[in-house]
Amino acid sequence: MNTSQLCPKFEKAMSILSKRWTGLVIYQLLSGPQRFCTIESSIGISGRLLSDRLKHLEDEGIVKREVYPETPIRIEYSLTEKGLALQPLMKELEKWSQDWITSKDT
Amino acid sequence: MNTSQLCPKFEKAMSILSKRWTGLVIYQLLSGPQRFCTIESSIGISGRLLSDRLKHLEDEGIVKREVYPETPIRIEYSLTEKGLALQPLMKELEKWSQDWITSKDT
DNA sequence: ATACTTACTTACGAAAAGTAACTAAAGTAA
DNA sequence: TTACTTTAGTTACTTTTCGTAAGTAAGTAT
Numbered sequence: 001m002n003t004s005q006l007c008p009k010f011e012k013a014m015s016i017l018s019k020r021w022t023g024l025v026i027y028q029l030l031s032g033p034q035r036f037c038t039i040e041s042s043i044g045i046s047g048r049l050l051s052d053r054l055k056h057l058e059d060e061g062i063v064k065r066e067v068y069p070e071t072p073i074r075i076e077y078s079l080t081e082k083g084l085a086l087q088p089l090m091k092e093l094e095k096w097s098q099d100w101i102t103s104k105d106t
Numbered sequence: 107m108n109t110s111q112l113c114p115k116f117e118k119a120m121s122i123l124s125k126r127w128t129g130l131v132i133y134q135l136l137s138g139p140q141r142f143c144t145i146e147s148s149i150g151i152s153g154r155l156l157s158d159r160l161k162h163l164e165d166e167g168i169v170k171r172e173v174y175p176e177t178p179i180r181i182e183y184s185l186t187e188k189g190l191a192l193q194p195l196m197k198e199l200e201k202w203s204q205d206w207i208t209s210k211d212t
Numbered sequence: 213a214t215a216c217t218t219a220c221t222t223a224c225g226a227a228a229a230g231t232a233a234c235t236a237a238a239g240t241a242a
Numbered sequence: 243t244t245a246c247t248t249t250a251g252t253t254a255c256t257t258t259t260c261g262t263a264a265g266t267a268a269g270t271a272t
Contacts, residue, residue, distance in 0.1 A: 005148050006130070006133075006134075006148070006149065007200075008209075009204060009207040009209075010200055010203045011130070012207050013199055013203035013206075014129045014130055014199065014203075017123060017199070018124050018125065018127070018128070018129045018130075019124065019126075020124050020125075020229075021229095022124070023120045023123065024117070024120055024124075027112075027116075028112075036249070036251075037248095037250075040250095042111050043112060046230065046232090047250075047251060047252085048229085048231085048232095048252075049229070049230080050251090051250080051251060051252075069238095071239055071240090071248090072237090072239070072247080072248045072249050072250090073238070073249060073250075074249080075249080075250065075251095082206045085206055086202060088201075088202075089195060089198040089199055089202060092194050092195040092198050093116065093119055093120065093195055094116055095194075096119060096192060096194075096195060097115040097116045097118065097119035097120075098115060099191065100119075100188045100191055101118050101119055103114075126259090141218080141219085142218075142219055143218065143219075146219095152260085152261060152263095153219075153220065153221085154221075154260085154261075154262085154263095155260070155261080156220095157219080157220060157221075177269065177270055178216085178219090178268090178269070178270075179217090179268075179269070180218085181218080181220095
């Protein structure tokens, strides 16, 4: 019996953020559009999972993917308007982490 | 090779929130101290995982546990100052979910 | 003694994550 | 022509985490 008293929209939002790596991928893309391998090395996720997460974020309309047929091929991922709208939340998390996470915690 | 360029404090904060259920448990406790079974039924988590998550949140100093030896026994979970400090973040997530999650998404 | 309540814990199959090696496409170098 | 490089993934396989359901412990109440 799942007698949820929570707002379904809030629950959905939380389910996106509480999937491992998605938060960090979004945070990373807040610094600008970037390619697969850049995200991969900057947050330390494996290609297998990054591929999966980017697909999901595209499905959610948070990330968009653009192909530039250069040499070698360049594929850039960036945030949509919906994704960019998460910036205030990320700022709050930055603030909280600075205020409350001690260096021992890491 | 994990060449993290992220702030370790931010990474740690994100790792707490991106563990399934922890965000919802914290959110639920923002409405006041409550017992195990109340949290369990209001967010739809199983006892097994709630037990685990509360223990972790206690270890992180986000949640505190108090025992009232009444009949039947009452054990109340509540947010510490560190946990309460997540309220602004939760408000941002509420805002974002209202603005950007459509009813189809749920 | 038996049942009832709360707050868990245990056991176990299913799903997700982590690691590493492999593939595809397109150009470049020898 | 053949081999090599780069980017962007995918596949195969092991380990960890999750979800469900049943069981336990302490303290009444009947």
